[in-house]
Amino acid sequence: MSKLKKENKVLDKLKSVFNLSGEVKRKQRIAVKSDSKHVSSILLFLKNQQGFIHLNHISCVDWIEENEFELVYIVWNPKTKLTVLVHTRIARENPVMENIDTIWDQANTYEREFREMFGIEFPGLVAPKEFILEDWDDIPPMRKDFNSQAYALENFATRPGREDAQDVREVIQKRSGEELPDFAKKYSRD
Amino acid sequence: MSEIKSIGIPTPEEIKQAQIDFAPRCTSAGRVNDKETQGMVEHILNFARKHSLFVVAYGTGCGAIEIPATMTSRYDAERFGIRGAATPRQADVMLITGYLSTKTLKRVIRVYEQMQDPKYVIAFGSCAINGGMYFDSYNTINALDRYLPVDVYISGCMPRPESVIKGFVKLQELIKNGNAGNGEAYRSDLDWYRKNQQKVIKNWDFPDNYNW
Numbered sequence: 001m002s003k004l005k006k007e008n009k010v011l012d013k014l015k016s017v018f019n020l021s022g023e024v025k026r027k028q029r030i031a032v033k034s035d036s037k038h039v040s041s042i043l044l045f046l047k048n049q050q051g052f053i054h055l056n057h058i059s060c061v062d063w064i065e066e067n068e069f070e071l072v073y074i075v076w077n078p079k080t081k082l083t084v085l086v087h088t089r090i091a092r093e094n095p096v097m098e099n100i101d102t103i104w105d106q107a108n109t110y111e112r113e114f115r116e117m118f119g120i121e122f123p124g125l126v127a128p129k130e131f132i133l134e135d136w137d138d139i140p141p142m143r144k145d146f147n148s149q150a151y152a153l154e155n156f157a158t159r160p161g162r163e164d165a166q167d168v169r170e171v172i173q174k175r176s177g178e179e180l181p182d183f184a185k186k187y188s189r190d
Numbered sequence: 191m192s193e194i195k196s197i198g199i200p201t202p203e204e205i206k207q208a209q210i211d212f213a214p215r216c217t218s219a220g221r222v223n224d225k226e227t228q229g230m231v232e233h234i235l236n237f238a239r240k241h242s243l244f245v246v247a248y249g250t251g252c253g254a255i256e257i258p259a260t261m262t263s264r265y266d267a268e269r270f271g272i273r274g275a276a277t278p279r280q281a282d283v284m285l286i287t288g289y290l291s292t293k294t295l296k297r298v299i300r301v302y303e304q305m306q307d308p309k310y311v312i313a314f315g316s317c318a319i320n321g322g323m324y325f326d327s328y329n330t331i332n333a334l335d336r337y338l339p340v341d342v343y344i345s346g347c348m349p350r351p352e353s354v355i356k357g358f359v360k361l362q363e364l365i366k367n368g369n370a371g372n373g374e375a376y377r378s379d380l381d382w383y384r385k386n387q388q389k390v391i392k393n394w395d396f397p398d399n400y401n402w
Contacts, residue, residue, distance in 0.1 A: 132293075133329065134292065134293045134393070135391070137392060138328075141328045141329070146328070148328045149326035152321075152325070152326050152328060152332065155389065155390060156321075156330075156331050156333075156390065157331075157332060157333050157336040158320070158325070158332045158333060159320040159332065
């Protein structure tokens, strides 16, 4: 424990100020889980008080079984070389998340991408609606319930000879005799 | 009329006689009309076209990175007369270098339609042939020749500069035999191409007709 002194200090500080759960993952890495309402204040606290001045990345995970999106904000302190991952979950139906491009300008780009690829709305986000896709008229394509192959078959002309394209997961399962988990069967190509 | 009387300006009679002599060979606009001569002219034109392939500088997908290698000193494509052109109106060849997203397809069609005849299309890699590894992608087309006429396909993922040059040599062969150049076919089958293009490009805002 004494080795991870710096990390535990930051985590304890966070725990004393906010109501959150978290752990030190390994050297230089701290992960905290919080309610989506408090994310912006946690990030502001980290930026202004703790020296985490750099937003590395924001990522989004679609947990379709739990009917939730998970957003992960990764911030970095250049002096102590520590990284904090702020995990938060929002409902999958009508997802709304707080806009943080007032804290870091570069968050604007990530939020535009989430709006287009996952359909998450960020109230107060000033940016053109179209980001990468053009004239998109289906459900946001990065959601797990979007069937990319069916969309491609319906919209794009295909050349004969691709019918035997197999699901890698199923081929490996057949070879190894390992059983597929239930949630994977649900998205099977057959 | 058997002897040349003078080397000065031809007399009106001489001009009349010349018009009668060359009538089957010329149209009123002075163009060569007869098949044999036309064939000869085409042969010379094809020879010239074959050795001056100007490639429009438009890279799509990952294959565009093979072009600098092909053009520069090691593979030196200019010894075949292949070089870059800045604008589509000055170019002869368009390269589709790899996968084509639907967003890029719109621009590619505009570029292709602005090129002057004769124009040739070379498609690179398995993505342009049948979708390649992006066969189930929601944003890339799978078979290029449904949207644009293609002269030469080069297989590979990605084709190395040797294969690119081989593809160009094949195109030169086709040009020499008069089999390349699909601008006319594209115009005559425009309805079919437009139908396929409009299926992919949903917000269609092209001009109604070009001045071909």
